[in-house]
Amino acid sequence: MVQLRNRGLEFAEPDLDGVSTFDIAARRGDEKYLIKILYNIDTMREEGARDLMSVSRILGCIAIVIGNRASNGSLEDGIIYFRHEVPIMTYETYIAYLDGESPYIFSAHGGYYVSINGESLRKIREEHRYSIGYVSSTVGVSRRSISLYESGSAATLDVFNRLQHIFAVDLKKRINLMKHLEDIPVDENHDLFVNEFYSAVLQLMKSIGFSMYPFRKTPFDAMATDVTADQIIMGLADELNNYRKARAIASLSELFENYAMVVTKANTEKTTIAGVPVIKKDDIVNAGDKESLVDLLRKKADNR
Numbered sequence: 001m002v003q004l005r006n007r008g009l010e011f012a013e014p015d016l017d018g019v020s021t022f023d024i025a026a027r028r029g030d031e032k033y034l035i036k037i038l039y040n041i042d043t044m045r046e047e048g049a050r051d052l053m054s055v056s057r058i059l060g061c062i063a064i065v066i067g068n069r070a071s072n073g074s075l076e077d078g079i080i081y082f083r084h085e086v087p088i089m090t091y092e093t094y095i096a097y098l099d100g101e102s103p104y105i106f107s108a109h110g111g112y113y114v115s116i117n118g119e120s121l122r123k124i125r126e127e128h129r130y131s132i133g134y135v136s137s138t139v140g141v142s143r144r145s146i147s148l149y150e151s152g153s154a155a156t157l158d159v160f161n162r163l164q165h166i167f168a169v170d171l172k173k174r175i176n177l178m179k180h181l182e183d184i185p186v187d188e189n190h191d192l193f194v195n196e197f198y199s200a201v202l203q204l205m206k207s208i209g210f211s212m213y214p215f216r217k218t219p220f221d222a223m224a225t226d227v228t229a230d231q232i233i234m235g236l237a238d239e240l241n242n243y244r245k246a247r248a249i250a251s252l253s254e255l256f257e258n259y260a261m262v263v264t265k266a267n268t269e270k271t272t273i274a275g276v277p278v279i280k281k282d283d284i285v286n287a288g289d290k291e292s293l294v295d296l297l298r299k300k301a302d303n304r
Contacts, residue, residue, distance in 0.1 A: 007098045009033075012251035021051045021217050025061070027255050028098075032061040041067035041081060041088050049084030051215050054186045058213060058223050058231070059256055062177045066091050080106040080175050085184055087177055102174040105157060114160040115173040118152040124167045125150075138166060186213065198236050201263050204281060209290040219248030226290055232297070235262035235276065246274035259297050271300055 001011070004026065012025040024035040034056045038044060044065065056063035065088040067075055075081060078096070080103045081088040093103060105112050125135055136143045139162045149155055152173070155163065163171055202212050202222070210224040210232070224232040233253050237243040246262055253260035253276070261279045270278050277300035287293035 003095055004098070007095075009098070010255060012248070012255040020219050021048050021055060021215070022063075025252055025255055032059065032256060034059070034061045034063050036063075036065045036086075038065055038067045040069055040071065041065060041075070041083055042071045044083045044086065046084045048217060049086045051217060052086060053181065053184045054213065055215060055218060055223070057181055057184060057186050058225060059258070061256075063087070063181060064089065064094065064177070066094055078103055078105060079112065082106070082108070085180075087175075087180060102176070104172040104174045106154075106175060108154075110156075112157040113154040114157055115154045115175070116149045116152060116160065116163070117171050117173045118150045120169065121163065121167075121171050122150040124169050124171075128167070135163075135166065139163060195236075197238060197265050201236055201281060201284070204284045208284065208287065208293060219245055219252060221245070230259065230290065230294055232259040232261055232294075234260070237262055237264045237266070239266050240264055240268055240270060240273055240278065243273065246276050250275045259294060259301075261297055271303065275301075277301055 004011075008028045009026045010028070021036070022034040023037045024033075026033040026035060034052060036044075036048075036052060052063050052065075055061075063086055065083070065086055067081070067088050067090065069075055070081070075088070075090050077090050077092045079089070079093070089097070089103065097103065105114055107113075125132070132143050132146045136146045139146070139159060141159055145155075145159075149163070160172065198214070198221070202214065205212050205224050210226050212222055212224055214222040220233045221236040222234040224234055233249050233256075235243060235245050235249050240262070243262065243264075249260050249262065252258070260276045262273055262276050263279045263281065263284070265281065268278065272278055277297050279296070279300075283296060284293060287296055
């Protein structure tokens with residue numbers, strides 16, 4: 001963690017006994033990360049991966065798993081691996097990424113691959129007046145493969161190195177982790193609201209203009225978003241006395257500068273818990289619209 005702090009990262013570390021979709025939330029300026037730490041990356045389950053990507057997409061974070069090995073051996077530095085579409089790397093690769101060295105090699109079925117900058121390849125080939133046939137025979141692949149590379153398809157690491165040797169220019173396209181995230185749809189998970197109270201809150205929030213995203217294994221219970229980019233990290237508590245997620249919600253909302261609230265059906269005089277505004281269903285009803293609810297959250301937060 002010292003190496004990460006030395007690179008300017010601030011942290012929120014939700015402590016939920018290892019049941020969370022992510023272990024660390026981090027930020028450096030506009031860069032935001034949700035990080036899951038796994039010794040063996042093959043233990044990642046599809047449900048957890050889906051939630052990690054969905055939460056990251058909503059919060060505008062880059063989702064990363066930092067791992068040590070897979071079932072077939074240790075992970076290599078400088079390589080991006082994927083499980084259920086989540087990017088995975090070693091700790092050393094993440095440090096290099098923070099230092100400005102974005103990886104460009106990724107692991108997929110059959111070996112290691114590099115995404116080719118197709119426009120650069122086509123341009124340098126034409127400058128050398130090499131035909132596609134000449135390049136294909138020199139590299140040892142089909143003419144169709146060269147055409148695909150010029151369209152931006154990935155090549156095996158071996159083929160990439162041969163292309164680099166022929167043209168002596170940088171043809172790689174580094175992996176854009178945020179762009180990868182943007183291509184992943186958000187899972188709405190509405191079937192998770194099996195509790196009558198949770199379902200009622202969901203419908204109320206939707207009725208005043210929010211899109212709702214419930215989650216099971218996160219340090220909060222739901223995210224509320226709208227088109228103006230207002231985001232609310234939400235807790236849903238039948239009772240407040242043993243609601244363990246409040247501190248994590250407070251820490252995450254402070255780190256990412258989001259609104260936060262805990263909605264409860266308990267009969268309580270508390271206005272906040274762990275610094276997070278406490279809201280009842282009637283407060284949402286009385287607010288009537290999302291702007292009024294956000295104003296109420298601001299006032300409660302200012303008075304805590």
